[in-house]
Amino acid sequence: MIRTLRAAPTLLRVGFSEAVAYRAEFLVWLLSTNMPLVMLALWSAVARDGPVGRFGQAEFAAYYLAALVVRLMTGAWVVWEMNFEIRQGTLAFRLLRPVHPLVAYAAENVAAMPVRLAVSLPVALLALWILGGRHVTHDPLLLLLFPVTVFSAWLITYLAMAAVGCLAFWFESATSLFDVWLGLFGIFSGYLVPLELYPRWVNDVSYFLPFRYMLAFPVELVTGGLSRPQALAQLAAQQGFVLLLLGVAAGMWRLGTRRFAAFGG
Amino acid sequence: MLRYLRLLGVQFRASLQTSMQYRVDFLVQGAMSFFWMAWAVVPLLVVYGKRDRVAGWDFDHALVVLGWFLAMKGVLEGAVNPSLASVVEHIRKGTLDLVLLKPVDAQFLVSTAKFAPWHVVDLAAGAGIVAWAFSRMGTVPGPAEVSAALLLTACAVAVLYSLWILVVSAAFFVVKVDNLSFLFLSIFDAARWPVSVFTGFWRVLFTVVIPLALMTTFPAEALLGRIHGTALVAAVAGSLGFVACARVVWQRAIARYTSASS
Numbered sequence: 374m375i376r377t378l379r380a381a382p383t384l385l386r387v388g389f390s391e392a393v394a395y396r397a398e399f400l401v402w403l404l405s406t407n408m409p410l411v412m413l414a415l416w417s418a419v420a421r422d423g424p425v426g427r428f429g430q431a432e433f434a435a436y437y438l439a440a441l442v443v444r445l446m447t448g449a450w451v452v453w454e455m456n457f458e459i460r461q462g463t464l465a466f467r468l469l470r471p472v473h474p475l476v477a478y479a480a481e482n483v484a485a486m487p488v489r490l491a492v493s494l495p496v497a498l499l500a501l502w503i504l505g506g507r508h509v510t511h512d513p514l515l516l517l518l519f520p521v522t523v524f525s526a527w528l529i530t531y532l533a534m535a536a537v538g539c540l541a542f543w544f545e546s547a548t549s550l551f552d553v554w555l556g557l558f559g560i561f562s563g564y565l566v567p568l569e570l571y572p573r574w575v576n577d578v579s580y581f582l583p584f585r586y587m588l589a590f591p592v593e594l595v596t597g598g599l600s601r602p603q604a605l606a607q608l609a610a611q612q613g614f615v616l617l618l619l620g621v622a623a624g625m626w627r628l629g630t631r632r633f634a635a636f637g638g
Numbered sequence: 639m640l641r642y643l644r645l646l647g648v649q650f651r652a653s654l655q656t657s658m659q660y661r662v663d664f665l666v667q668g669a670m671s672f673f674w675m676a677w678a679v680v681p682l683l684v685v686y687g688k689r690d691r692v693a694g695w696d697f698d699h700a701l702v703v704l705g706w707f708l709a710m711k712g713v714l715e716g717a718v719n720p721s722l723a724s725v726v727e728h729i730r731k732g733t734l735d736l737v738l739l740k741p742v743d744a745q746f747l748v749s750t751a752k753f754a755p756w757h758v759v760d761l762a763a764g765a766g767i768v769a770w771a772f773s774r775m776g777t778v779p780g781p782a783e784v785s786a787a788l789l790l791t792a793c794a795v796a797v798l799y800s801l802w803i804l805v806v807s808a809a810f811f812v813v814k815v816d817n818l819s820f821l822f823l824s825i826f827d828a829a830r831w832p833v834s835v836f837t838g839f840w841r842v843l844f845t846v847v848i849p850l851a852l853m854t855t856f857p858a859e860a861l862l863g864r865i866h867g868t869a870l871v872a873a874v875a876g877s878l879g880f881v882a883c884a885r886v887v888w889q890r891a892i893a894r895y896t897s898a899s900s
Contacts (some may be wrong), residue, residue, distance in 0.1 A: 401817040405824040411831075411840070415685070418693050418835045425688045549666050556677050566684050 380472050381480065388484025399485070403492050406444055412565060413437035426569055432596075435508035436567055438500035439592040444564065445493040446486065447527040447587065451478045452551050455538030464633065475535055475626055482531060510597035515604055522591040525611050529587050532618035539622065542629030557582075563589030583618065586611035645742065646750055653720075653753040664756055671712075671759035675767070678704060678830060693834045698771045700832055702858040705768035707830040710794060710853050712760025714826065718799055719819065720752040722806045729809050734895065745888055748806075749799070768861070779861050786860040786870060793877035794853040800877075800884035801848070807884075807891035822848075829854045852877065 392399055416433040419425060428436070455478070458464040467474040501509065510516060537551045544550075559565050561575070561584035568576045568589050579585040590607050593599050599607070657664055682704055686697040695703075725748045728734040738744050772778060779787070805818055825848060828836075833844050833851035844850040852873055859865040 398817045401821050405817075405821040407824055408827065411828045412681075414836050414840050415692075415831055418837070419685055419689055549670060552670060553673065556673060559677070560680060565681050570684055570688065572687075 377472050377476055384472070384477060384480035385484045388481040389487065391481065392485040392488045396488075399488060400492075403445060403448075403489070406441065406448070408564065409437040409441040409444065428567065428570070431504055431508060435500065435504050435596045436592060438496060438504075439596050440564060440588060442493045442497050442500075443523055443526060443588055443591045445489050445496070446523050447530050448485075448489065449482050449527065449531040449534050451482060451531060452534040452538040453548065454478065455535065456541045456548050459538075459541040459633065468630065468633075475622065478535065479531060482527075486527075508596055510595055510599075512597075512601060514601065515594055515599070518604065518608065519591060519595050522586075522594055522608065522611060525608075525615055526587045526591055528615045529583050529611070529618055532615070532622045533583065536618060536622040536625050539625035539629045542625075542632050558584050558587065561585060562587050563592065580607075580610070583614045586614055642742075642746060645746075649750040650753055654755050656752075657755055667754075667756040668759050671756065671763060675708060675760075675763040678708060679767070682830075693832065695832045695834065698775045699858070699862055699864075701771035701774075702768050702861060703832050703854050704830055705764045705766075705771065706791075706854040706858050707764070708767060709761050709764030710798065710829065711826070712757040712764065713795055714798055714802075714823075716754045716757025716760065718749075718802050719823075720754050721749050722802050723819065724748070724751050725806050726809045729895070738892070738895075744892060745803070745885070749803070779863070783861050783863045786865065787857045790852070790857040790860050790865075790870070790873055793873055794857060797849055797852055797877045797880050800880045803884040803888050807887045810891040810894055826850065832858070849876070849880075 413433060416425070416428070416437070417430050420428060420430045420433055424432070455464075458467070464474070467477060470477065533554065534551070537554060540550060560571075561568075561579045561582050563579075563585065568579055568585065579589070586607065590611060594604050594607075682697070682700060685692060686700070690696060692700070725734070728737060728748070734748075737747050740747060801822070802819075805822060808818065828840075828844060829850040833841065833855040836844055845852075856865060856869070856873055860870070
């Protein structure tokens, strides 16, 4: 534990330099998160002649720009990295190091966050400038909670990816399974369409799935769609999912590494 | 010409055999295609649950566009993307020499190197959705509409392929283009909506810069009998220009290639 903490600054520094070194690729990667903008264009066309539910054009803009910011901040890529390293056998190098590989992967992801912030901050400021403060929550407690919910959303994303990535210990490739996860995420997180606009049962089910807490919860919180009690209840559920997925990911890692045999070397 | 057709057959058979080796993956991918098909209809259902018409498109007409989108995505991921991804690998490793040395046109050889056969399911899914839309409308497209739609689809495939060749040609200059293809795929996703939904910047981007409109909206309009003759001619001329441009860029790029291995 202490060893890991001592290594943390170095791990973060390495990760940060990687993100900066591959900045062109990183930028292209970030640009490919354009779905919220396309959906915003679409819903603006739909809402041109009257609001949809409680969503007018401005509400859609606030929702999708917030979704873009949350999505940019919570990106992780560990599933592809693990899949690749397990198949190539290069995971062996990580296993030799005195830091738990899941922590090392996490450090790489966290270290890229300042770069992500540099991209998403202009989006957030632009949204504030265009839409004014009307569509941001005025509750100081909720505003303070927003970064916490975004970080927890990242934790859920990361841990779920790590858990699916561990499947590569058993199957040839875990990435097609991850596609299913992404598909479910698209619908049940409110990434494609705000959850309120689905039939009621989708919204009801979403409270019991991790996806809502990866995107819709922070977005609704910051755009003022939640009251204080609602927000706190969802925060509790979010933390519950973080703990649950932490257990699952760590357990699967432990089982998986027992099976792991490195090739080459 | 005959030689090239025979070569195409050989390449295709090789891809089929390779992908049949991974039977579980094959089945999973097939099942995934159905999953994505259902997934693709969801946003459309939500939008049209709130409105009868969006930007002049009702649900049935938008379904035709969606059908085309699924089919084109199948073409892209099944026939275009895998081959050209392997070119990038060749360039990085320097093994493109082996392709260039063969007495066949290099562009032909690299673009037919690899197919992902299970994406045939996507074509079937697209056709199924289009059929569903027409049965809901209770009409059948006439021969003129069908042939216009097929012509435009051929143009669309040609443009899609040329765009991809342009992306791959970039690999000769910057080597790492995996991300670029990922970016393109994410932009291509917007093609599931009729282009008239978009306004301003997006409209220009999707009709002129990256002609997504040509790939899904135009063929669907042709099948629905909503397209003008001039638009048809412009589309064909435009795509021929695109193909020629891609060919020139490819040849320039390949002239610059210096093997990485030696």
